[in-house]
Amino acid sequence: xxxxxxKRKTLSRKAIFLVPLASFLISLLLTAMxxxxxxxxxxxxxxxxFKGAFGSWSNFTETLVKAIPLMLTGLGVLIAFRxxxxxxxxxxxxxxxxxxxxxxxxxxxxxxxxxxVLPAAIMIGMLAGAFWAGIPALLKVRLxxxxxxxxxxxxxxxxxxxxxxxxxxxxDPKGFxxxxxxxxxxxAWLPRIAGRAHLGLIFALVLAVLIWFMFKRTRWGFELEVIxxxxxxxxxxxxxxxxxxxxxxxxxxxxxxxxxxxxxTGISRRLQQGLTIGYGYTxxxxxxxxxxxxxxxIFVAVLIAALLVGGDQVQMMMKLPAAxxxxxxxMLLFPMLAGSLFTEYxxxxxxxxxxxxxxxARDN
Amino acid sequence: xxxxxxxxxxxxxxxxFPNVVANDHVDLELYPGEVLALLGENGAGKSxxxxxxxxxxxxxxxxxFIRGKRVEINSPRDAMLLGIGMVHQNFMLVDTMTVAENxxxxxxxxxxxxxxxxxxxxxxxxSKQYNLQVDPxxxxxxxxxxxxxxxxxxxxxxxxxxxxxLDEPTAVLTPRESKELSGVIHHMTQEGKSAIFITHKxxxxxxxxxxxxxxxxxxxxxxxxTRETHPQELARLMVGRDVLFRLEKKARNFGDVALELKDVxxxxxxxxxxxxxxxxxxxxxxxLGIAGVAGNGQTQLVEVLTGLRKTTGGTIRIFDEExxxxxPLEIINTGVSHIPADRIARGIAGDMSVxxxxxxxxxxxxxxxxxxxxxxxxxxxxxxxxxxxxxIDTPTPQTHAKFLSGGNIQKTILARELDACRGxxxxxxxxxxLDVGATEFVRNQMxxxxxAGTAILLISEDLEELVTVADKIAVLxxxxxxxxxxxxxxxxxxxxxxxxxxKV
Numbered sequence: 099x100x101x102x103x104x105k106r107k108t109l110s111r112k113a114i115f116l117v118p119l120a121s122f123l124i125s126l127l128l129t130a131m132x133x134x135x136x137x138x139x140x141x142x143x144x145x146x147x148f149k150g151a152f153g154s155w156s157n158f159t160e161t162l163v164k165a166i167p168l169m170l171t172g173l174g175v176l177i178a179f180r181x182x183x184x185x186x187x188x189x190x191x192x193x194x195x196x197x198x199x200x201x202x203x204x205x206x207x208x209x210x211x212x213x214x215v216l217p218a219a220i221m222i223g224m225l226a227g228a229f230w231a232g233i234p235a236l237l238k239v240r241l242x243x244x245x246x247x248x249x250x251x252x253x254x255x256x257x258x259x260x261x262x263x264x265x266x267x268x269x270d271p272k273g274f275x276x277x278x279x280x281x282x283x284x285x286a287w288l289p290r291i292a293g294r295a296h297l298g299l300i301f302a303l304v305l306a307v308l309i310w311f312m313f314k315r316t317r318w319g320f321e322l323e324v325i326x327x328x329x330x331x332x333x334x335x336x337x338x339x340x341x342x343x344x345x346x347x348x349x350x351x352x353x354x355x356x357x358x359x360x361x362x363t364g365i366s367r368r369l370q371q372g373l374t375i376g377y378g379y380t381x382x383x384x385x386x387x388x389x390x391x392x393x394x395x396i397f398v399a400v401l402i403a404a405l406l407v408g409g410d411q412v413q414m415m416m417k418l419p420a421a422x423x424x425x426x427x428x429m430l431l432f433p434m435l436a437g438s439l440f441t442e443y444x445x446x447x448x449x450x451x452x453x454x455x456x457x458x459a460r461d462n
Numbered sequence: 463x464x465x466x467x468x469x470x471x472x473x474x475x476x477x478x479f480p481n482v483v484a485n486d487h488v489d490l491e492l493y494p495g496e497v498l499a500l501l502g503e504n505g506a507g508k509s510x511x512x513x514x515x516x517x518x519x520x521x522x523x524x525x526x527f528i529r530g531k532r533v534e535i536n537s538p539r540d541a542m543l544l545g546i547g548m549v550h551q552n553f554m555l556v557d558t559m560t561v562a563e564n565x566x567x568x569x570x571x572x573x574x575x576x577x578x579x580x581x582x583x584x585x586x587x588x589s590k591q592y593n594l595q596v597d598p599x600x601x602x603x604x605x606x607x608x609x610x611x612x613x614x615x616x617x618x619x620x621x622x623x624x625x626x627x628l629d630e631p632t633a634v635l636t637p638r639e640s641k642e643l644s645g646v647i648h649h650m651t652q653e654g655k656s657a658i659f660i661t662h663k664x665x666x667x668x669x670x671x672x673x674x675x676x677x678x679x680x681x682x683x684x685x686x687x688t689r690e691t692h693p694q695e696l697a698r699l700m701v702g703r704d705v706l707f708r709l710e711k712k713a714r715n716f717g718d719v720a721l722e723l724k725d726v727x728x729x730x731x732x733x734x735x736x737x738x739x740x741x742x743x744x745x746x747x748x749x750l751g752i753a754g755v756a757g758n759g760q761t762q763l764v765e766v767l768t769g770l771r772k773t774t775g776g777t778i779r780i781f782d783e784e785x786x787x788x789x790p791l792e793i794i795n796t797g798v799s800h801i802p803a804d805r806i807a808r809g810i811a812g813d814m815s816v817x818x819x820x821x822x823x824x825x826x827x828x829x830x831x832x833x834x835x836x837x838x839x840x841x842x843x844x845x846x847x848x849x850x851x852x853x854i855d856t857p858t859p860q861t862h863a864k865f866l867s868g869g870n871i872q873k874t875i876l877a878r879e880l881d882a883c884r885g886x887x888x889x890x891x892x893x894x895x896l897d898v899g900a901t902e903f904v905r906n907q908m909x910x911x912x913x914a915g916t917a918i919l920l921i922s923e924d925l926e927e928l929v930t931v932a933d934k935i936a937v938l939x940x941x942x943x944x945x946x947x948x949x950x951x952x953x954x955x956x957x958x959x960x961x962x963x964x965k966v
Contacts, residue, residue: 317836324822328808333790335794
């Protein structure tokens with residue numbers, strides 16, 4: 099008796115739902131085993147995490163606070179990934195967006211009516227994010243420079259540039275040596291809608307729907323889909339590959355840039371340490387778990403944010419390391435990635451010795 | 463010479479693949495110090511026979527004898543130990559390593575730290591002995607294609623190969639390098655080595671070989687001493703003896719010239735000339751077939767016509783407008799459709815639905831799109847109509863295209879391209895790999911399309927198809943048109959000679 103993988107003849111609708119669900123349960127099981135090693139009761143720990151993330155209105159809004167940048171950067175990453183452009187640079191695009199928004203908020207108010215400062219900060223911040231993604235995109239489509247390296251390296255440039263600014267020229271003179279810029283004027287604050295959760299939530303929700311519509315229903319989305327799926331076919335059908343990838347990456351960068359704008363104008367209300375705490379990297383997990391679907395990315399972002407917030411709670415209540423939340427994230431990703439095999443293949447048990455293929459059954 | 467005992471004998475070699483018999487009881491003999499040419503069209507079974515000998519394939523039936531002793535060859539290593547080595551068309555060399563390192567790479571009896579001085583010395587000796595000039599210390603990336611081939615040959619000799627298999631050795635060489643190679647082969651045979659080379663070029667058969675064996679559709683058709691045969695005979699044998707079946711075609715009046723090429727030149731991906739001055743024209747309603755062994759410029763011809771490759775000279779006029787070096791989109795917009803040679807790699811997007819694949823050309827125009835927004839129900843309607851009309855066997859229009867069979871993928875492409883076609887169709891190997899029914903369907907659709915006034919350029923390696931479908935046949939050889947014959951006057955001997963580079 100042998101077990102072989104067999105390619106499914108059609109994509110199973112059921113599998114698309116059941117496989118992620120099963121993967122999630124498996125990852126919980128794995129984490130439970132790990133918790134058991136730490137002598138923590140898994141059920142109590144999970145309950146504590148859940149309560150920490152969703153147990154009260156204020157906890158829930160804190161979860162949203164973390165979910166918003168994950169949604170926006172997650173959308174940015176998934177647009178690029180749909181084109182098989184491996185954008186690891188959401189973190190830098192976020193940072194550069196935050197820097198640009200800070201510049202507007204701090205230095206443009208003398209020249210603009212105060213009601214225009216916030217919209218201008220959002221615009222300029224998104225343009226900055228787009229610019230930061232545009233550099234590796236241009237290098238890729240013009241000179242075939244590997245985007246994994248360039249997007250990753252530009253993260254450090256943007257992060258260190260932000261550090262330079264709030265430690266150096268933009269540092270608050272009245273800040274008692276604290277690394278950060280002066281606070282923004284109040285008219286440059288992004289309005290909050292629930293607890294610390296701000297207008298960025300609405301932006302993210304609207305943008306997710308727009309991006310979903312763009313991919314599903316527009317001519318541009320159709321062209322991007324063909325490019326991501328088979329560039330040679332796209333080329334043969336007269337679709338302009340370089341220009342489209344470049345445009346899509348500008349959009350992706352603008353979304354991550356917006357995440358940075360929302361962080362500085364909505365949460366810290368200044369540029370300070372703690373802007374870049376890895377949202378742009380976690381966004382990669384969000385995009386994959388959402389299977390590059392923009393609507394799913396919203397829910398996945400909330401789930402991941404809940405793990406982060408819940409992880410903090412576990413630290414306080416269960417005396418476990420806060421890193422447990424991060425561990426669970428990792429544990430979540432592996433079964434999900436392994437699980438994607440089962441949406442395309444199914445297991446078949448073969449009883450006789452001779453029948454059937456030896457290994458992965460080939461495309462019929 | 464007949465009294466010599468053969469160094470190699472293959473008896474009754476049969477190799478089957480799913481749906482095709484690549485070699486059907488093929489015999490082969492090779493004498494020491496001699497060169498044997500294996501001549502045949504694409505798919506005649508030359509490469510699979512040699513892969514059996516080199517240990518890459520295992521024969522289903524048959525026996526192999528080396529110096530009269532029966533041997534089992536189960537791996538390339540077995541072959542090497544028996545003194546058999548093969549130079550593949552694509553060289554197996556590591557660019558960033560030196561000649562010497564490449565030559566000893568993978569040898570089993572190397573010390574942990576090889577003495578490279580010693581290796582280099584030995585290589586220098588061998589290159590002198592066999593007249594294969596190459597510096598053991600230079601890196602592969604510094605070498606020309608011809609020099610890289612010499613490294614491949616040296617690699618085999620270094621490992622003690624007595625029988626060298628060369629798979630279309632001159633396909634990648636310039637004429638000067640080919641001449642040098644002929645000197646090398648001559649030298650090697652004088653030193654007692656034997657060689658088999660796979661080819662489809664008549665000139666090489668005549669200049670290189672002592673013996674020639676012709677394969678056709680997996681069978682050995684003839685064994686001749688090269689001195690005792692002539693190109694006409696070999697050409698006829700290579701293309702096959704069978705009388706070509708002809709459809710009675712009604713004499714038709716063709717329209718204006720739809721496609722006109724004048725002295726078109728282009729380079730291949732390596733920067734070598736692939737099209738060396740192509741001149742031809744096709745009128746509306748006419749089908750021009752392009753015959754020729756693959757790799758003689760067909761790919762580049764299709765690419766310059768569809769905007770996928772730049773020309774380096776000449777003019778391409780489509781409906782009387784200059785279209786050389788225009789973008790694919792501009793050419794599509796003039797009404798040119800294209801059935802690509804590699805239907806999976808260039809023809810479809812496998813993870814998109816059949817419906818989306820069907821509208822991949824017409825999605826740009828109303829009523830399918832309005833202000834940049836697509837109209838899914840209209841796309842689906844159109845897809846349903848195309849699926850019915852072309853009898854595409856798919857569970858639903860939403861099924862991903864990759865789940866379809868080859869024939870249905872081709873029908874999907876055909877439906878899309880014919881629907882969008884406004885006067886000129888470029889079809890590359892449209893029936894390759896399809897079953898009888900699908901082949902028939904594809905051919906009939908093309909004929910119907912031409913009767914409706916479309917000019918068609920049909921590239922095919924199936925002479926039967928060319929003679930039945932096309933009105934005229936142009937033969938492509940090494941980037942040139944060797945001749946254009948009306949299909950009513952085409953016979954296998956003539957086509958075979960043109961395909962192998964013999965002027966008629």
